[in-house]
Amino acid sequence: MSETADLIIVGAGPAGMAAAATAVAGGLRVVLVDSGTAVGGQFWRHPPQEARPAIATEDLHHGLREYRALERELSAGRAAGRLDLRLAHHVWSAVREEAGFEVHAVDRREAPQETAVTLRAPRLLVATGAYDRQLPFPGWDLPGVLTVGGLQALLKGGGVAAGSRVVLGGTGPFLLPVAAGLAARGVEVVTVCEAAGPLAWLRHPGALLRNPGKWAEGAGYAVTLARHRVRVRPRTAIIGADGGDRVSSVRIASLDPDGRPRPGTERRIEADTVGVGWGFTPQLDLLIPLGCELADFEDGNTAVAVDDGQRTTVAGLYAAGEACGVGGAPLAVAEGRLAAGSVLIDSSAGPAPGRRTPAALRAEVARQRAFARALALAHPIPPGWSSWLTDETVVCRCEEVTAGAVRAACAEGGARDHRQVKQLTRAGMGWCQGRMCGPAVHCLASPDQRAYTPAERLVATPVTLGALADLDENQQETNKEYR
Template identity: 45%
Template sequence: MASDCDVAVIGAGAAGVAASVVAARSGCRVTLIDVGDRPGGQYYRGADLSPSPRAGVDYPALAGDLDRLVAAHAVDYRPRTTAYALERAGQRLLVRTRGDDRHRQDVDIIGAGTVILATGAFDRPLPFPGWTLPGVMTGGGAQSLVKGQHVLPGRRIVVAGTGPFLLAVAATLLEHGAEVAAVVEANDPVVGSVRQLRGLTSGLGKAGDLGRFIAALARHRVPYLRRHRIVEALGEDRVTGVRIARVDADWHPIPGTERVLECDAVSVGFGFVAQLDLAAQLGARMIRGADGGLAVEVDDDQATSVPGLLAAGETTGIGGVEAARVEGLVAGATAAVLSDHASALTPSALERVRRQVARWRRFAAGLHATFPVRDGWVDSVREDSLVCRCEEVPVSRVREAVALGARDARTVKLLSRAGMGWCQGRMCAAAVDGLCGFDDIASLQGASYRPVSVPVPLGALAAEPVEG
């Protein structure tokens, strides 16, 4: 039940697929670990892509390469597998894995000279009264139901939050036959023009996507309510509507502008949060990304502060699918060199890819500047709104913890229990951070430390690492 490889890649989204292909084509023995059923991550979702007409490093070409490398046993691909812990054993790193929730006992320990973290991100929710009602879900949740399951979460849906992803979610819902009551955008992105917005968002997907989203909204006459926010979701046992309000530039609701939109489902999201559990376990140095969220610090080779640990994609700062892909290419090349193999990317190809990384990162910074999370939500959120969904902790209890003298995120967690439940703070950490206003990376990193990233049977934890 133990295995060994040169390079373990964790996550099979755009970054992980790109990294695996480059490392394997360079001659490394690669193990690719992913929670999903098929490669592609949250963006591609295992879609059947038309094969690329030319060899290259766009995603369809890489996905085709990966299929061939897996068939040739050059990549040991492990779907439906969670890497729950990462630890050091001398010069090597050990990745502890388990199967999905129906195969929790299927554990393994994979030794690797180099580990590439490509674990992606999840939606950043912000609390409001009623956000725990059934029918209220994240944009990613709505996308996964519609695209992955071919099931609509409701018939009349409100899409709310901030960012271009709202438009993508709305377009998906419309394409699959739902009515979108409104897109409720807290920022005011059309300060420039639609063209500027299109430039900004092209990196989030195939170029031209945004034009398609906007056309779909116009065709279905969906209101795009800028500078509006949900102040409350209504309903008893499931959502039946939302109360929205116009907000000022800082997101404070403007009195007298509230109104109710009836709906049977709500999609919310305020950007994304990088999945950093494994990086935190090894104490990798963190920074605040361009969107203010925590991210792993990497150098031009995608190397973290931990020897042998590389990172690519959203883990290094939310940047979209194209940034993830090109960072994955660089990480794969670095891993090859660290494993004493000549990189499959020629120096000039690598140079081109590095320039693309810089370009997509600039683009991401522009995007985050257009769709930031503004402070006004903090002093306008109702005290009785739950902030931690798992432990059912209201906003008031987080504020009490600060009033009692908590000065770091970990103490707030211990005093309030926010972040101590099943999700280990993934859903509430960004909100708690905002409520407390701590500006200290070490404090946030303390709260995001999870020795085991998903529940694991005790028998599995008792398994001893093998001699590397």
Template identity: 35%
Template sequence: MKRFDVLVVGAGPAGLAAAHAAMEQGALVGVVDDNPHAGGQIWRGDPEQQSDPRARQLWAALSSSRRMVFLPQTRVLYALQPGHLLVQTPSASATLHYNKLVLATGARERLLPFPGWTLPGVTGAGGLQALSKGGYPLQGKRVVVAGSGPLLLAVATTLRGKGAHIVAIVEQASTPALLRFGAGLLATPSKITQALQLGAQLRGVPYLRNSYVLSAQGDGTLQSVQIQRSGVPEVETLQCDYLACGYGLLPNVELAQALGCATAAENGQAVVRVDELQLTSVAGIYCAGEGTGVGGVDLALAEGRIAGLAASGHEVLARESIAQRTYWKKFAARLARAFALRPELRTLAGDDTIVCRCEDVCHGDLRTHTGWRSAKLQTRCGMGPCQGRICGGATEVLYGWRPDAVRLPVSPARISSIID
């Protein structure tokens, strides 16, 4: 059994910031992540190779310290008892003991169903970005990037850098909302710089505002997508090899819920409820980053530092970062308002459109049910390998449902890991 003063679950920006803050105060820190490298999704691959100097600095400090143990390719299954987590590696299972726990489990993409979204070649926006960072070949491929949020720009930049031809960026947010968001960037000058850099890297790429994907078409694989532009009666067809489509992010709150942490609704999403020092409703368990509400890397770093300092017993130091967190929370609020989903997205799925991809459950099978539990019992929606992580976000938008329980183990597990 490995023992840590502070155990951090998640090695993205929030997790690394928490680990670094706790380690600086003399704590023995463990960092668990299910990826082979630290960095999370935004710093995916290896923090040392990122253009963001904060990634390199955090990882350099952590990896050179004897007070930090990094446990890659390690999944949390469930809590055996308070202060103990059962985890699984590719070859074994183990029990980790902690005095304090920091959850920095990040977020996942929200995918919404439309006709043809299950065709090969249709992926999540961040999903295709992650594949490309892992070496998936996109040289010369035609890609439409669609959905909502600044992530689309980052995805398009990455894919273009890998040799893909970006046919268009299709953003569902309205032009007035985007203009208000752009004006609001005056309050965060660093984001203006970032936006200008992305704009320069995407020069010549059509940016279709107030537009959304109606359907994806192809004979066995994706060949084209149909786009609806607001105020334009004609449907536009774009030929492409890939459609990278994502409608924002959903906080990963399943582990927190399994540990008994209270959640709350924020911007139509379930988030982990925390106090001013990132402490959850369960004593000794903190949460930082996208799990408390989607807000970007700067907010995640601020929350991670607060959580790490508080978890290591230095609350006075932790409070010094509250002003910075407040600053970035205001940016997160502007982000949520600007990229709120338009109502038309709820009407795209036909009765034969699959909503639950694991169990092949269609919209027509679900829309007559009154809630998640009823649909789950009668159609098996949400009972496949992803345990509702994909279709749960879709059913929340389409029907207003929200999963009412978390099934253990939190991550897929070998039988031997559970019965050992």
């Protein structure tokens, strides 16, 4: 299958939905591609359509009015024949060609069968979001230890609580909605360990004052946690987990200013489930091979560099949402609409329709970006977190590479970043391709704490040899047509 459009958008989360709705309203033919079975991404994840009446998850969401409005706009675009929505399509490569971009995907709607799909358009917008950033600790590979994003995905996608006695840890406000959602469904959330101090936000009062909605959201979580007697422990971290077939307890400790456990503060808490999250890492797998410039972000990640219209440094390539730096759904929506407006202008299709002007959207993006920077600075990764690790702690779970092996690669092998560690130890060569261990290996190997940039991957997601064979056959048929 080979298709041509005016614009391809990869990712149907908040940024991709907003971009598609705006571009279609402006008269463009758009292909919207997403690996999920419904639009909304991780932020607006819902149970399957047939299960929604029986599973109540609306209280877990924010911005549902925006989501439903975007759904209506996309439905109107499909009815008008200007939007081609490709769900359950996993994009594994995007390349530049003379006429624009060629996007390769596999259609997994009839899994386990896969069908190769090639999409072409003069312009490409990448809105692939982000994924949970993890820091290892002894016992983090036990069954029952999940990311906080995984816990929330189970709640939103199926109304499933992963355990009955849960401890959460890490840093950032994302811990609060997960704790509140679990507690509201009868789960005993024993404690929430927040590595940052409570006064960190006072250093960034401007960002808080310009975003009063964030205060209201946080207050709502605080009320829920207080009602269910969930204790939040500041400057505290989960430094270990124990158990046999499943996690049975965690070890927590208070942290000093460098993030090292304070002597004498360690305590053990019984739990059957643990959720851990240290922020998010932008999903850049499609963008890095295309050669666009990256920029360091305050949270220790690199993100794609864009101008004030969401254009990357590659002609015809745009980005919106978390790929430009993690900042939340309202920012992603504004960036998606702004990016689509730039596509319309660059395509000579006229200005973007809607009540919000490009200037108003740019102001909204700037305001939300300022809050995202303040958030990153208030909730950093503790510099001394590696002191939690023993040499036997597994860092790369796919290849079973330990912290001791990573340290040896740096001390004896001269490795100075995660790419060199991978060459010496295979850390990052497994099924996840470094998504779980990459940031941690980078922190262990990079003494100057440079921002983390994922390794370049020409294949962004696992793809079967059968799908590649289909791709080859389709290319041969295309060549016959040209001849």
